[in-house]
Amino acid sequence: MGVVTDSINLWAGGVRTTLALTILSFAAALPLGTALALARLSPALPLRLSGAAYVQLVRNAPLPVLFVVAFFGLPKAGVVAPPFQTAVAVLAVYTAAFVCEVMRAGVNTVPDGQADAARALGLDTGQMLRFVVLPQAARAVTAPLGNLAVTLVKHSSIAYTISVVEITGVADRINTETARPIAAYAAAAVAYLMLTIPLGLLVGRLERRLEMGP
């Protein structure tokens, strides 16, 4: 276990970077994805179309390709962004598309009768969304969002391809220096599992508490 103890600072930095990537991207993806969902539900055609185009494009593009496009493209479009910020932006943009779809699916689980009842009570669309639909949709949405967060932890590893040193990057560096790949990468695996397994259990518990029966 020398591989772990000798470079404990490196590992700590890697875990911190992974967490930072995940938390920042998720925090950005939530409002962005919700806005996209609202755009896709909007009566205004440009909003609906651009929302749909965004989601289709981003969902079907491989994340490594998006990283490469951003890494080379942003400087050439005049946006100066160091690798970490670029990675957060790409992960946020990517995850937002999936957040949007989860939100749309969540809104669809609310029975039609709720909208009818809201209408009958005289609520306009905005009030209906705010007070009737979205609170109920929140139940259906929580578990899939939790799973997106777990997935995001795993996707943060791809940031290493644009030279952000997170957990996978640390393992790779240690392997290069000590030539002990099994130990190094196994340690990284343990680090990821320490993040993903508790998060997954939390999501499972949330899901059971918000039990969505037929």
Place this chain on the structure above:
Amino acid sequence: MKRLIDPSGPQARPRTLVVSAASAAVLAVLAAGAVRRLAQRGQLDADRWELFFSASVLRYLVGGLAVTLQVTLMAIMLALLLGIAAGVGRVARRDAVRWAARSYVELFRGLPVLLLLFLTARALPRLGFDAPPMLHLVLALALVNGALLGEIVRAGILAVGTDQIEAAKAIGLTDRQVLGAIILPQAGRAMAPALVSQLVSLLKDTSLGFVLPVEELLRRGQITGEYSQSPLQAAVVVGTIFVAVNVVLGLAARRLEAGQRHRGGQPVSAAGNEELVALTVRPGGRGSVHAG
């Protein structure tokens, strides 16, 4: 579209037009701004892009796409084997089998493909297992996706409904007969859209092979980009090809899902979550089932 939001009334219609015009204007301005900046730096010059439409480059890239598809096919088949074993294993009678299946799934669900790729490509040779990089990619993809497919298979099996199982046992079928004749055919139909969705996800992950390197599409795109000093253009072209292929696969998935509903079954939904690991499955039978 859903009836949640009624067609606009007389007050909302002009408001909608205003919002439409405003949002269209904002989007146009943003797009124009980006286009101008790129053009200023010569990124939109014809000669940078022409290269990618020449026959030799296209043939080179298509060769990469062929490798991508090859890897995808091999990985999905191996992942299906692992996934079916894991899914069936999780609902097995014997505790040891259930435990083994659960351990496999929980372990590989939580690991990134990139890390597993490094593990197989750099650690396995140390243990004497040497293979071309492409097989390392296939192995890594299969292990992770096998775990994810295992969850889908489990959801599909549980969705068939306990009443069917009870009925089958009542007329005297053995456990194996119940599995083969009753559960798996119905579960298979229910799972098909989710499986195609996972296939799309796997295909996208093959692009990680460029780190090994495996001569798949992204790698070939990068080489072309370096050679022509147009890395951005290369990435955009490669991205477009990927999107096109996945859109086609996605359309196939939607057709499968529609066909499934038409036959009266309940598909394991592919909406909203590329890894499908905790969607609420609404079974035909009793009880609420969670594929998590």
